[in-house]
Amino acid sequence: MTDLVLYTNPMSRGRIVRWMLEEAGAEYRTEILEYGTTMKAPAYLAVNPMGKVPAIRHGDTVVTECAAICAYLADAFPQANLAPALKDRGSYYRWLFFAAGPLEAAIADRTLGVEVPADKQPMVGYGTYAHVMDALEKAVSDGRPYIAGDSFTAADVYIGSHISWGIQFGTMETRPAFEAYWKRLESRPAHLRATELDDADMPKQA
The missing domain is CATH 1.20.1050.10 (Glutathione S-transferase Yfyf (Class Pi); Chain A, domain 2)
Incomplete structure (x- = not known):
């Protein structure tokens, strides 16, 4: 099991993060959440209290907000050269x-x-x-x-x-x-x- 998880829904900004993960060459697993149900359930609110996607969990690190996730992944996978010096x-x-x-x-x-x-x-x-x-x-x-x-x-x-x-x-x-x-x-x-x-x-x- 990979220690990188993408929480998303295909009708969301999670598509941005999926693209970023693929550019980074990262191994990850995906958890699809549904609006109004699993996205607002206690288990996911513990990840993102806003109850929205996307979010990622990388080991013990949780990152929300698309721009922040993109910046984080660029630094977490430097071999992909997705951030300048x-x-x-x-x-x-x-x-x-x-x-x-x-x-x-x-x-x-x-x-x-x-x-x-x-x-x-x-x-x-x-x-x-x-x-x-x-x-x-x-x-x-x-x-x-x-x-x-x-x-x-x-x-x-x-x-x-x-x-x-x-x-x-x-x-x-x-x-x-x-x-x-x-x-x-x-x-x-x-x-x-x-x-x-x-x-x-x-x-x-x-």
Whole structure:
């Protein structure tokens, strides 16, 4: 039995972590949790009191929140080269946590129809949805193939997932730079493996 466990549901952000695990070449087992039942049961609340997925347990270490899990796995499996050298991690950390903060918040507010008044924009952290989209577009079209430079990293797993879902579900506007960036990522073998595994765990239609 492996000491690395992924707690997930195939209709969740757990797909991000599955992709990251496959990129890391990690051996892990999967526990599929259901919304409203096993996800809120005492056994899982002991892992994540928020009662949401994904989460991982690696030995005695529990990590929740997708960006944190991606960063953790990159460090836990250094042989996969999914994080730059420490001296080169400025852009890596910047964009990994940009996606976890401003990008997620801006997309959520837009999807819910929340429009921040102009005089309150400094309070929300991201300013405006347009500012976030413009910053992300510049980041993925500055001449580098990946978000943090010339090498694929955990930040690409996280940013790429958001862009892919945003385009697919219409929660982000489609821009040529976003499409071109995702095109560089979507055929990665680890992503294809992860997608196949998650799709196999999807509920079967009656």
